[in-house]
Amino acid sequence: MKPSKLALPALFALAVFMVALPFGLKLHQQDFMISLLVWILVVSSYRLMALTGEYSLVHVVLMGAGAYGSALLAKLAGFSVWLAMPCGALVAAGLAAALSFPLFRMSGFYFLIGSFAAGEAIRLSWTYFTVPFGGPKGIKLIPSPELTLPGVGPIAFYEPIPYYYLTLIIVSISLYILYRLENSRIGLTMNAIHWRAPLAESVGVDTWRYRALAFVIASFFAGLAGALFCHYYGTANPSQFDVAAMVYVLIWVIVGGVSRFSGPIVGVVVLSVLNELFREAEQWRPLIYGCILIAAMFYLPDGLIGLPGRIRGWLDARRGAGAMVPGDGSEKPADFASSKQR
Amino acid sequence: MDIILQTCVNALVASAFFALMAVGLVLIFGVMGIINFAHGELYMVGAYLVWYFYASQGWPFLAAVLAAFLIVTVIGLLMERTLFRPMRDNPLGGLINSIGLLFILQVLAVQVGGVGLMKNVPPAYRGSLDLLPGVSIGNQRLVALVIAAALLVCIWYFLTRTKVGWALRAVAQDRDAAALQGINIDRISMLAMGLGAGMAGVAGALIAPLTRVEPYMGHGVIITAFIVTIVGGIGSLSGAVLAAVLYAFFHTFVTTYWNGTVATMMGLLIMLVVLIVKPTGIMGTRVSE
Secondary structure: OOOOOOHHHHHHHHHHHHHHHHHHOOHHHHHHHHHHHHHHHHHHHHHHHHHOOOOOOOHHHHHHHHHHHHHHHHHOOOOOHHHHHHHHHHHHHHHHHHHHHHHOOOOHHHHHHHHHHHHHHHHHHHHHOHHHHOHHHOEOOOOOOOEEEOOOEEEOOOOHHHHHHHHHHHHHHHHHHHHHHHOOHHHHHHHHHHHOHHHHHHOOOOHHHHHHHHHHHHHHHHHHHHHHHHHHHOOEOHHHHOHHHHHHHHHHHHHHOOOOOHHHHHHHHHHHHHHHHOHHHHHHHHHHHHHHHHHHHHHOOOOHHHHHHHHHHHHHHHHOOOOOOOOOOOOOOOOOOOOOOO | OHHHHHHHHHHHHHHHHHHHHHHHHHHHHHHHOOOOOOHHHHHHHHHHHHHHHHHHOOOOHHHHHHHHHHHHHHHHHHHHHHHHHHHOOOHHHHHHHHHHHHHHHHHHHHHHHOOOOOEOOOOOOOOEEEEEOOEEEEHHHHHHHHHHHHHHHHHHHHHHHOHHHHHHHHHHHOHHHHHHOOOOHHHHHHHHHHHHHHHHHHHHHHHHHHOOEOOOOHHHHHHHHHHHHHHHOOOOHHHHHHHHHHHHHHHHHHHHHOOHHHHHHHHHHHHHHHHHHOOOOOOOOOOOO
C-alpha cells in the first residue's frame, strides 16, 4: 500500500470525528456505534484469515467462544473483567489452534463445510450443556469492567459513552496490529499462499503453519470482539453466534471487498448504517441483504471499494479514452472473480 | 423390543427424506460444482405450497404435492439460469448467490405466512397401519415413504438407464470432455438443478403435515443434508443414499434414547471425522476441487 500525502490528515480527521461522535447521538445510536465497532473488529480479523485464501464459517462461533470464555471467567472464576477479556480472546485463539489440526487438512469447499460443522458442533454444545454455558438462554448478568481513576472517581462503563471510548481504543489498537501484520513479511507470505500455494511451498514456505497462524490470530481478535460485546450487553447466548450472524459477516466482507484492508470495514459500515436508517423495515432486512449480496456478486466483484475505480473506468470509456482502467489500481486481482491456483 | 422396531420404522421414513434432500444436493454439486445453501429453503417452499394448496385452498393432498414439485422445480430452473450459470467458473460465487437467495426466500415466507406464525397442516390420511403388535406406521408417513421411495427409484432409473441420465453423469464426471462429446452443458445443468430442487420441494411437501411449517424449517434440514452428503462422498449418488439410511438410523436412535441436540452434534463430529480421514466419503472415489 502506498502511503499518500493525504492519508495522515485524513486519519487524524477520522479520529477526531470518532471521538466527537457519541455526543451528537441518541442513546440507541450510541449502542449501535459500540456494536458497529465490535463488528468492524470481527470483519477485519476475518480478512486476515481470508488473506490465505480460505473462507471459514467458524469465525463468529469463535467470537462467541471469546464472549463465553470472558463471561465465565469474570462470573464464575471471579477474574477482573480487564483480565477476563484478553483471557477470553486467548480461549478463542486456543480453540482455533486445536481446530487448525483437523481443519487445515482440507481446503476450499471441504474447509468451508468442515469449519461449518465444527462451528455448529461447538455452538450446539453451548445449547446442550446447561452447566456452565447456561443452555439456550446463555449467560446473563455479565459484569461490566470497573475502573477508578484517581481524582475522577469510578468510571461508569455500563453507560454507553465510556464503553464506546473503551471499545474505540481497543478496536483501534487491534486494527493497527492487524494492519501492520498484513503488511509485514508474514502477511505477504499469507498472500503468496493464497495466490500461488505450490510456488510458495517450493521456496520453503510451510503453508500449513501460515494458514494456521492466520486462523489463530484472526480468532484471537474475533474472541476479543466477542468479549467486548458481552461485557457491554451483559448476555451471551448461542443464538447470537449462529449461522445467520456468520453469513452477515460474510456479506459485509464480500460486499465491502476483500482485496484491501479497508474493504470489509467499508462493507460493515455502509450496510449497518443503511440498516440503521431503515429501522422500520427490520423484517425485510434479510431480503434486502440477500439482494445486495447477489447484486454485488454480479456487478461489484471487487466490492464497494472497487466502485471508485469502476466509475472512473466508465467515465474514461465514455470520454472515448478507450484505454482499459485496471480496477482501482490495486495490483491484486479481484478475489471472487478469478479462479484460484492451488 | 417393540420400541426398537418402532424406532426402526421411524428411521426408515426419515431415511427417505434425508435421501431425497441429499441426492438433490449431490446432483447439483456433481454437475455444477456448486453447494446449494438454499436447498433447505426449497424444502421450506415445498412445505408452504402444500400448506397453501392443500390446507388453505382445499386441493387434494396429492395434487398439492404435485403442484409443489412443479413450482419448486421451476424455481430451481430459474436459479440455474439467473444465479448459477453466470457463476460457472466461480463456484464460491454460486454458493454466495445461493446464500443471498436463502435470505430472500425466508423473508418471502414470513411475508406470505405471517410473522412468527407456524402453519399447521392437518394430516390427509388419518389412522395407522399395524405392522406388528405394538409397531405401527401412520398412514400419512406411509404415503410419504412410498412417494419418496418411488421418486428415488425413478431418479435412479433415469440416471442409469436413459441416455439423458448418462449425459448428466458424464457432465458430473468431466464437464469439458462431456462438452466435447456434444452434450449441452447448459441443458444438463438446468436438468440437474430442476431435479434437485424438485426433490427438495417434494420432501418439504410430504413432510408438511408431519411437522410445523415455519420460515426457518430449512435450517436443520440443510445441516442434515450436508452431513449425509459429506459422509456419503460429495460426488456419489449411491453414497448419498447409503449415508442417508445410516445417518437416519443413527439420528433417530440417538434422538429416541438420548437427545436430539446430542444426535446432531455427534452427526457433525462424524462428518468432521469423515472429512479428515476420508474426504471422498464412504462411497466416493473422486476428489473434485
